[in-house]
Amino acid sequence: MRLSSFIRSSIVSWLLIAALLSACHYHEQNQAMMFAPVSSTVDIPIRQGQLLESEIQTASRAWAYFDRTIFPETGIPQGAVGSDTVTMWDIGSYLAALVSAKRIGVLDEITFDRRMTAVIYWLNTMELNDYGLPNKFYNARTGGLIQNDGQPGQAGFSAIDIGRLLIWLRIVRNEFITHSTTVDKIVLRFNFRHVLDSDGLLHGATAASDGKVTLFRQGRLGLQQYAAIGFKLWGFNGHESLKMNHRSAITILGHWLPFDNRPTGDPPQIGAVTTGMGMLAGLEFGFVVPHTENQTTSSTPMRELADAIYLVQEARYSQQGRLTARDPHIMDRSPYYLIDSLYAQGVPFVSLDSRGNPVPDAAAISTKAAYAMWALYDSPYTDALINALAPKYDEYGGWFAGIYEKDGSTNRAITLDCNAIILEALAFKATGVLYSQPDTHGYWEKLLESKNFEQQGLPPSRYQREFQPLLENEKTRPTP
Amino acid sequence: MSIPRIFLAILLIAAILGTGSPALCAPIRPAEKQIPRQGPLTANERQWAEIAWNYFQNNVNQETGLSGAQPNYAPFTMWDLSAHIAAIISAHQLNLIDEREFDSRIRKILRWFISMELFRGDLPNQFYSADNGRMVDWANEPGELGWSALDLGRLLTWLKILKERYPAYSELVDKGVMRWNWSKLLDRDGTMFGASYYQRDENNLIHYAEGRLGYEEYAARGFALWGANTDAASVAEPYSTITVYGFQVPFDARDPENLHAPNFVVSESYVLDGIEHNWDLPGDTNTNLKIHSDPIQARFAWQIYKAQEARFLNTGILTARTEDAVDKPPYFVYGTILGYGTPWATLSHEGKPMPELACLNTKAAMGLWVLFKSDYTDLLAEAVTALYEPGKGFYVGRFEETGLLNKAITLNGNGVILEILLYKTTGKLLVYSGLESHWDKFFKKNTLPRKALPPWKYQPSITIHKFDP
Numbered sequence: 013m014r015l016s017s018f019i020r021s022s023i024v025s026w027l028l029i030a031a032l033l034s035a036c037h038y039h040e041q042n043q044a045m046m047f048a049p050v051s052s053t054v055d056i057p058i059r060q061g062q063l064l065e066s067e068i069q070t071a072s073r074a075w076a077y078f079d080r081t082i083f084p085e086t087g088i089p090q091g092a093v094g095s096d097t098v099t100m101w102d103i104g105s106y107l108a109a110l111v112s113a114k115r116i117g118v119l120d121e122i123t124f125d126r127r128m129t130a131v132i133y134w135l136n137t138m139e140l141n142d143y144g145l146p147n148k149f150y151n152a153r154t155g156g157l158i159q160n161d162g163q164p165g166q167a168g169f170s171a172i173d174i175g176r177l178l179i180w181l182r183i184v185r186n187e188f189i190t191h192s193t194t195v196d197k198i199v200l201r202f203n204f205r206h207v208l209d210s211d212g213l214l215h216g217a218t219a220a221s222d223g224k225v226t227l228f229r230q231g232r233l234g235l236q237q238y239a240a241i242g243f244k245l246w247g248f249n250g251h252e253s254l255k256m257n258h259r260s261a262i263t264i265l266g267h268w269l270p271f272d273n274r275p276t277g278d279p280p281q282i283g284a285v286t287t288g289m290g291m292l293a294g295l296e297f298g299f300v301v302p303h304t305e306n307q308t309t310s311s312t313p314m315r316e317l318a319d320a321i322y323l324v325q326e327a328r329y330s331q332q333g334r335l336t337a338r339d340p341h342i343m344d345r346s347p348y349y350l351i352d353s354l355y356a357q358g359v360p361f362v363s364l365d366s367r368g369n370p371v372p373d374a375a376a377i378s379t380k381a382a383y384a385m386w387a388l389y390d391s392p393y394t395d396a397l398i399n400a401l402a403p404k405y406d407e408y409g410g411w412f413a414g415i416y417e418k419d420g421s422t423n424r425a426i427t428l429d430c431n432a433i434i435l436e437a438l439a440f441k442a443t444g445v446l447y448s449q450p451d452t453h454g455y456w457e458k459l460l461e462s463k464n465f466e467q468q469g470l471p472p473s474r475y476q477r478e479f480q481p482l483l484e485n486e487k488t489r490p491t492p
Numbered sequence: 493m494s495i496p497r498i499f500l501a502i503l504l505i506a507a508i509l510g511t512g513s514p515a516l517c518a519p520i521r522p523a524e525k526q527i528p529r530q531g532p533l534t535a536n537e538r539q540w541a542e543i544a545w546n547y548f549q550n551n552v553n554q555e556t557g558l559s560g561a562q563p564n565y566a567p568f569t570m571w572d573l574s575a576h577i578a579a580i581i582s583a584h585q586l587n588l589i590d591e592r593e594f595d596s597r598i599r600k601i602l603r604w605f606i607s608m609e610l611f612r613g614d615l616p617n618q619f620y621s622a623d624n625g626r627m628v629d630w631a632n633e634p635g636e637l638g639w640s641a642l643d644l645g646r647l648l649t650w651l652k653i654l655k656e657r658y659p660a661y662s663e664l665v666d667k668g669v670m671r672w673n674w675s676k677l678l679d680r681d682g683t684m685f686g687a688s689y690y691q692r693d694e695n696n697l698i699h700y701a702e703g704r705l706g707y708e709e710y711a712a713r714g715f716a717l718w719g720a721n722t723d724a725a726s727v728a729e730p731y732s733t734i735t736v737y738g739f740q741v742p743f744d745a746r747d748p749e750n751l752h753a754p755n756f757v758v759s760e761s762y763v764l765d766g767i768e769h770n771w772d773l774p775g776d777t778n779t780n781l782k783i784h785s786d787p788i789q790a791r792f793a794w795q796i797y798k799a800q801e802a803r804f805l806n807t808g809i810l811t812a813r814t815e816d817a818v819d820k821p822p823y824f825v826y827g828t829i830l831g832y833g834t835p836w837a838t839l840s841h842e843g844k845p846m847p848e849l850a851c852l853n854t855k856a857a858m859g860l861w862v863l864f865k866s867d868y869t870d871l872l873a874e875a876v877t878a879l880y881e882p883g884k885g886f887y888v889g890r891f892e893e894t895g896l897l898n899k900a901i902t903l904n905g906n907g908v909i910l911e912i913l914l915y916k917t918t919g920k921l922l923v924y925s926g927l928e929s930h931w932d933k934f935f936k937k938n939t940l941p942r943k944a945l946p947p948w949k950y951q952p953s954i955t956i957h958k959f960d961p
Contacts, residue, residue, distance in 0.1 A: 125878035132895050190852075190875035193809050194895030452519075455808030 054319050059390040059441040063116060070411075071118045071438045077410030077431040078109055078127075081152075087130025088152040092342050092427040093410065096153045097162060100146045100169075104176035105432035106131060107184055112432075112439035112446070128184070132191055135198045142225075143217060144203025144468065145169040146177070159219065168217030171207050171230045175214070175239025179296060179447070182245040185456075186449040196456035199246055204469040208243055209481040212250035218279045229482055232281055233259055233272035234289025237314060241293070241301055246456070248472045254301060256313050258283075264360050265327035269320045271355055282368050284356035287325070287339045287381035288433070290318035294388045295436050298445040322385055324354050326393045328361070334417065336361075337397055339381035341413050342425040343374065350374050376414040376423050379404065380433035387437035522801060523866035526794055528781050529916050533586065536877070540858075540886075541913045545588050547885035547906035548579050548597075551622075557600020558622040561903050562817065563884070566632050567619040568903060570643035574650040575907025577601065578921075581654060582910035585918065598654070598661060605668040612697075614673035615639040616647075618688075638688030641677060641702040645684065645711025649768055649922070652717045656925045666931035669718065675944035678715060679956045682723035684708070699956050704754070705731050705744035706761035709789060713765070716774035717922075718931070720947040728788050733795075736835045737802030742792045743830050754841065757830035759800070760814040760908070762793035763859030767912060770920035777924045797860055799829055801868045803836070809892060810875050811836075812857035816888045817900040818849050825849045827856075851889035851898050854879050855908040862912045 063071070081090035089106055091098040110127055113119035119127075139157055141147040147157035148167040159165040178199065185195035206227065208214050216230030231239060231253060240250030260273040272283030293299055299315035311319075325336040338361070340351045347365040352375055356362050363375045382397040404412045410426040411434055440446060460471035469475040533541065552559045559576055560566040568576075577598075584594040609627050611617040617627040618637040629635045651669065655662035676699060678684055686702035703711055703725060712725035733740035744755050765771055771790035772778055784790040800811040813827040813836070822840045827850055831837030838850040857872040879897065880886045885906045888898040915921060935946040944950035 121878045122880070122882060126897075129890075129895055129897060136894065189810065189871050190878070190890065191895060193892070196808070453808070458806060458808045 054323060054389075056322075056389045056391050059387050060444065061441065063438060063442050067438055067441070068116065068118065071113065071116045071435055073405045073409070074411055074431040074434040074438075075109070075113045075118050076408075077426060077428065078106070078113075080409035081428070082127075083153050086152060086155040087127065087134050088150070088155065089428055090152050091429075092425055093406075096151050097149050097158065098152045098428070099149060100173035100177040102428045103131070103135070104173070104178075104180045105429045107177075107180035108446070109428075109432040109435045111180070111183060111187065112435035115439045115443050116435065125190070128188065128191055132184075132194045132198065136194060136201070140201065140203075141166045141169060143169055143206050144201075145207055146174060146202070148173070148218075160221075165223070166219060166225070168219045168225050169207065171214035171216050172235050172239040174202075174207060175235075175242035176292075178242030178246055179238075182242070182451075183296075183447055183449070185454065186451055192452075193455040196454060196459075199456065200459070200465070200468075200470065203467065204243075204248065204472065204476075205467075205479055208248060208250070208253075208476075208479060210249075210477045210479045211252035211481065212240060212243070212248065212254070212476075213252045213481065214239060214243075214250075215482055226279070227482055228277070228279060228281075230281065232274065232283040232289075233270065234286075234317060235292075237301075238289070238293050241297065245302060245451070246472070247460075249476055256317075262355060262360075264324050264355060265331055267320060267323045267327055269324050269355055270317055276357075276368055280366070280368055282351055282356055282364060284340070284351050284353035284362075284364065285321065286351070286353050287321055287337055287378065287384060290314070290321040291381070291384035291388055292433075294318050295384060295433075295440045296446045302447065303451070318388065321354060322389050325385070326389075326391070329393055329396070335377050335397055335400055336417075337377045337379075337381035337385060337414075338375070339378035341376065341378050341380070341423070341430070342427050343376075343413070344424040347371060347374075350376075352376060352378065373416075373418045375417045377401065377417060378414045378430075379411050380413075380430040382414075383434045383437040387440040520805065520867045520871070522805060523798070523864055523868065526790070526797070526863065527865040528919070529862050529865045530781070530919060532917055533913060537913060537916070538586075540877075541583075541586050541588060541910060543880045543882075544886055544906040544909040544913075545579070545583050546883055547901065547903060548576070548583070550884060551903070552597070553622045556604060556622060556625045557597060558604060558620070558625060559903050560622040563901055566622045567628055567630055568622055569619060570616050570640065570647045572903045572907075573601070573620075574643075574646040575904040575911075577650045577654055578911040579903075579907040581650075581657065582907075582914040585914050586910070598658075602661060602664040602668065606664055606671070608668075610671065610673075611636050611639050615677065616644065616672070618643070635692075636689070636694075637692070638697065639686060641684035641686045642707050642711040644672075644677070645714035646764070648714030648718055652714070653768070653922050655929055656923060656927075659925055659927050659929070662927075662929040662931075666929055666934070669931065670934075670940065670943070670945060673943045674720075674947055674950070675942075675954060676956055677944075678720050678722065678725075678947065678951055679954050680721075680952050682712070682721040682725055682951075683956075684711060684715065684722070684725050685956050685958075699958055701958065704746070704756075705742060706757060706792075708744075710761045710765045713769055713774050715947075718947065719935075721951050728792070734830055734833065734835065736799040736829070737806055739795050739799040739802055741795055741799050741830050741835075743833070754826065754839075754843065755832060756815065756826040756828045756839065757796065758814040758826060758828055759796060759812060759853070759856040759859060762789070762796050763814075763856065763863060763912075764908070765789055766793055766863045767859070767915040768921045770922075772920070775924075777926075779920055779923065781919050793863070796829055797864045799835075800860065801864075801866065804868055804871075810852050810857075810872060812853050812860055812872055812876075812889075813850075814853045814856040816851065816853055816855070816898075816905065817902050818851075818888070819898050819900040820849075822846075823900075827851050827853060848891070848893050849898075850892040852876065852892060853889040854886045855888075855905045855912070857889075858909055858912050862916050 078089050090096055091102045114124045148170050149158045151158050156164055159167045181195050185192040214231045215227050217225050217227050219225045236253050240253035244250045258272050258274045259270045261268050261270045271285045276282055293314045299312050328334050328336045338352045338354050343350050349366050351364045353362055363371045365371050379401050382401055386394040386398050404422055406426055410431050413423045413425040413427055413430050551563050561568045561572045580597045583589045604625050618640050619628050621628040621632055627636050629637055651665045655665045683701050685699050687697055687699045690696040690698045708725050712722035716722045730745040731742045732745045733742050743757050771784035771786050773785045776785045803811045813829050815826040818825050825846055826839050828837050831839045838846050840846055854876045857876045861869040861873045885901045888900045890897055
């Protein structure tokens, strides 16, 4: 008995040493390391292991979206089949799709390199808006910046979208040494003085139809924290955004569910509880904010949020027999963009348009939400979701956005983001948490050690404390 | 129950290490000494060899057995021909081709070599066309230009390697070299001379001392292997150094005389000297890769490696610089460690700065990788591993500024990559058979006075008048 426990403990210590060594092995970048997210408050394991043949096929079908929609002239894919509009969120998703498809093995080295080279070149040469930031929308076909209505012009910027872009740029530069300087140069073009303030609160800008641009404090529970990680990875202080200050909770179907208690404001930011806002931080960071001192080994607020989002939806299935995977998504019919939620504006399982008006009978099982939960929660419920969605791919490439809850018909929109998140989920199963390479000091750090770009607010350690907070007004001030 | 919990804890530690604590993760350690990479090729490296060999599968003219310097560009130099011979030998040694294919490829080249047209009947012209083996200019138009001593020096090295490794071909090799007229090639001091028609005026042939520190010493080894005195060319002096990131980069201290002797410090000359000669003196049969009988060249090579490594450590920019082709005008640039005294200058042949064309160069990266085993060269190898076109060969490199590919594919680049991989498996490429060849036996009794052969007999009386208009 004593002997066996000795053996057991020695095995454990060897495993520990092995884990330490493997984490320190900088060069084995091709063998992505397996990292586990922080432990769950619920007793459901994450999905880990080699992909099944059917899962590799799922990945190939998702990747086919990017073969189908790419514009060779710009190197940028369509934001959705039939739509040339892309956001920085989409570009971040495209980088995620490239990296994930390469890790899964459905994308060969050469195609990966050529695609990555092209998108990095575009990001390094694209026109920025008057704020020195990526515009909210670009035309993938021409590469030019466009307004809300698709006409050439400016439309402000989104800190949330830029945050996701920054996350994936960081992953690319850490993992692929051949692209790291050019990725750093992309970020060195941006002017950070307007997109966040000295405390790390995020700001967006929106253009009205008369062209007038208004800055506003951007971000609601979930994506606010997620986007702030992106800024943090590049050396900015994001601590006020990382805090979950405006969190209240409600009990739905017997489960505690956190939600953002701020009013919608103007421009409208609906604090809807959706799946993606909780799951992305799990897939990409294991629910841990990178580079944070005193890492807790127990649960984190991000983990609790995701667990709650999962449990409420699982409960709807187990208690009512209704498959649920809610996420904002593109629709194949009016109003085309739907905020499909677990909870918003006081109502559970409500679907809203972008201005916050309820849209009846539009709720859908979202493919990307289902796959995100499938990766992070290995359970019969997520199996059931994926089974239901298994036939919902387009033979010309890509997965459909989902299935309408009302009549089981297919939401035939095919979007960049959906297919990227499917690839992320599969890569998570195969290789673990997606942000897995150690952060290295490269061109970005070395250049900013010796050079200041005061107008752009770089380096952040020197200038971020000068960044102006947004003047508060009635509409953006958070409720106490 | 306890094991899963502990296991989870381990995974957590791994996760934390992975997402933070850079201190615990090995940084890039600067190399402390020169350690060559030696050993059989890994599957990945074997794939590199196959990719590089693709060039020679696609671009060799079936009739002449010759290959242009780039796909769809028929002219080639004697430097390129050397790389072609190097590629064939390497492919054979690495078992990419069998005995018969090796024999057929080499014999085609040698058949041409012993009957090739010579510039004024004296020496190989600067360019030949792979289409028909005739003398041409750089535009593939028939014509004579002059000769390059540097190119001939490299060719002599590879002819020597060929005949020492494959004595069966030594007679043909010797006959070819005996056709050359050595009377205007090296003077009594051992300075190498090239020649060109001034502004293509056939009545105006100018002779000039060719080569500056680096290339000069490398090319001189080829002539010395065939019995010439290369004292003046082989000596490093006069040279100076410029300190780049704390490393003393040597450069030639002579004034730039003309455009035939541009003073650029690049990786290739030192890399080739390392893998072909192990920075050993000609005739040195030493095969120990830790001992170099020309320690000055070994030290220079080290400084040139360290300066590039230091640039990465200080700026984060992957650096492996050498001269090479570009896929846009001016089609050829010198990516330097030091160009006319400026660190990291990228210059056209005329010395015009072209910083936007600076490249991470594939062959230079691999050359540094094989000669200097280090964390940094691990990264270099990783960075260039996707820089090829399937079925065609390796690209020249990746532009530093834009990250775009420099899609030129060259004979020399792919040949050099093959010899780099051969070096990894067998060490120093020049090995001696100990046999006396036709050349040695013939010149024991005979002389060819009109060709100033053998060099050891006639060179002491040669004076070459420089002519600089």
